[in-house]
Amino acid sequence: MGNDIDRDGVAKAYARWAPIYDLVFGAVFEKGRRASIAAADRVGGRVLDVGVGTGLSLSDYARTTRVCGVDLSEPMLRKAQERVKADKLTNVETLAVMDAKALAFADNTFDAVVAQYVITTVPDPEGTLDDFVRVLKSGGELILVNHIGAEAGSRKAFEAAFAPVARRLGWRPEFPWERLATWAERHAGVTMIERTPMPPLGHFSLIRYRKH
DSSP, X not given: OOXXXXXXXXXXXXXXXXXXXXXXXXXXXXXXXXXXXXXXXHHOSEEEEETOTTOTTGGGSOTTSEEEEEESOHHHXXXXXXXXXXXXXXXXXXXXXOOTTSOOSOTTOEEEEEEESOGGGSSOHHHHHHHHHHHEEEEEEEEEEEEOOOSSHHHHHHHHHHHHHHHHHTOOTTOOHHHHHHHHHHHOSEEEEEEEEESSTTOEEEEEEEEO
């Protein structure tokens, strides 16, 4: 697959979004965000939240779940750090600037990896997913919430037309389910255990994999 999104471009886009991200996207992404966190809390233990952004989701985790958050955007993480301090989130172990495809963690570190609305914003989705699985323990869960591109109809046409603008904003709107299915088949180290449509109007999906 070609790299149709530029890493530095994404970082700059999200630096611009940082001051207003919660206001613009908080309500839109709430259902998927809460569903992914509930799934992670059921796993428990130590969780990696990739693309933690402004930390909007951090206070939703159970205090018994230990959380490490990473993001490419330093301005976003500054807001997350303020939130951790203000809300006294003592279960948040660390927040760090990090590339999702090159996680600075050892193999088999986490019980769950959560990535909310991340896979369509990275230059190499498949390589990024590979690194998510690498840091998971055997039996651990990879929990994604993501937009999945329409396979036909007017929404597919809209996504194709909107794609150039969306890339400048930092995401890839036409991401097809086939890419995830092909990745999982090639990887052979994970099994999909859930795919559930999420609001609004099923544009997003909660997708869970278990590492063998």
